Amino acid sequence: MVLFVVGLGLGDEDDITVRGLKAVQRSEVIFLEAYTSVLGTPKERLETVFGKSIVIADRNMVESEAERIYMPAKETDVCFLVVGDPLCATTHTDIIIRAKAEGIRVEVVHNTSVMGAVASCGLQLYSFGYTVSIPLFEGEWRPDSFYPKIAYNKAGGMHTLCLLDIKMKEPDYEEMMRGRVRYLPPRFMTVNVAIGQLLAVEAVRGEGVLSRETSAVGLARLGQSTQMIVSGTLGELLEVDFGKPLHSLVICGEQHPCEVELLDMFHVRKGGWSRYVRPDDNTSSSSDDGDEDDGVDGNGPPAHADVTGEGLKQ
């Protein structure tokens, strides 16, 4: 009996590997981790394609009742599906360690993650330093531990990938005080909010690490059919509507001429994402191609790509 921890990649049901699909097919129990990321396709679509029912593993289950996920693997094959790669985020190593401590055999099936697919923007993965997480500020709670890391990366010429906060199934404490278990609606940090927070931290710390002139790249729905990549200064990107989640942001370090050439394809003042979205024709880039079914509620992005899984689209 095996606990398969299977990366789904970033897009839809076609981004699973054949190895992952075989693990799903032989498993009796299938969980989908659904609070550290957002899959580009609804659970029901996965169920139809895989021909299996899937149990959503929400934050509470993964953090407080993980044994519900791994203990069944003593009796039968179990799949724990994770968006991206199972080991790129630190969240899932705990479940693996605990399962092993129970004598359960664990197999990890790798896949692409945002930390690999970010290379789609033209910056070289070799030259990335620390990856940082930007938490949503809440009132007086304005943590800025990412700032010295961005500073160190930048001083060394390295790029910084900023992962933007996701709030899934946060308890609604007001309702809970009335004795009702309620959760707040999901919230996803946008590129715009992230930039606002970064500049606010700079204003407080004043070490000259960031400004409105800092070169950066905003990325939305990376690896999905509506992927959007825009490069520009932080000031310029602040004005761009990146559409639905998930978003992430890269603060650029020194750029090799090859990187400049590639990044230029996505530049906001040169057409940016509109050139990116429609590489092969000159028609309007703001038309909607009917790809509504991406499993995420919210306002539509300004434009859609018409094919999936694209990387370096110009």
Add this chain to the structure above:
Amino acid sequence: MVLFVVGLGLGDEDDITVRGLKAVQRSEVIFLEAYTSVLGTPKERLETVFGKSIVIADRNMVESEAERIYMPAKETDVCFLVVGDPLCATTHTDIIIRAKAEGIRVEVVHNTSVMGAVASCGLQLYSFGYTVSIPLFEGEWRPDSFYPKIAYNKAGGMHTLCLLDIKMKEPDYEEMMRGRVRYLPPRFMTVNVAIGQLLAVEAVRGEGVLSRETSAVGLARLGQSTQMIVSGTLGELLEVDFGKPLHSLVICGEQHPCEVELLDMFHVRKGGWSRYVRPDDNTSSSSDDGDEDDGVDGNGPPAHADVTGEGLKQ
């Protein structure tokens, strides 16, 4: 017509994504890039599984005759298969740019790469800095541009992934002077050779960045069924036989307690890879399980894992 640039992942034919497999199935012409990495399975096996013939794209074709790869995509769907992820290495962006300049539509199908799968060793991807390449020294040619990058990463507490040199289809100049086109046999840098070179550079530069006491992790055949991960000091790892290619090496930065706990599972003095190889039993770890067919010639590794695609095996 589309040029699909498809990542194969790191293991065997099962590591392609469903999206990648669909691209292969609709393509009339399929190339396999075969000089920047080594797939864990022979080309013939891919051909059998995919039901398609595959043309090996060697160094000469990719670097000097790339139009042979992308120009057919004006007439028909073409697949260019790449081990790992197509964008993680910089080698393949050139072909994408040139294809786009010809008006060819390009779709990138992501997959896992060594830069993601390295998280299998227990070190967090967030805390990796610059990735460096260690070239095989040749006589007086002893480049050391990786040294200041390792130093900078280390001073900032970051880990360094060292990609080790591969020499595929290097011209045999002696034979060529006799008018014969001949190539040298492929050479792959081992963890041991890499450590020797790193310590040799330290001896020359003397900045105290590296020593025999430096913590590190040696990785071999990452993502393949015979994956091997051993942590220890550089001095200790120098004595370990990592077996067949490909090898890579991580120089550890500061370690979070969670990282220490995970890395400890792979420690050379605590059983190291032997515990890693056989997580579930206490039998000998040096038996060969008959998995001979990994597409790479050379001496067998000291031990084989008995399942494929494993990440955090203890």
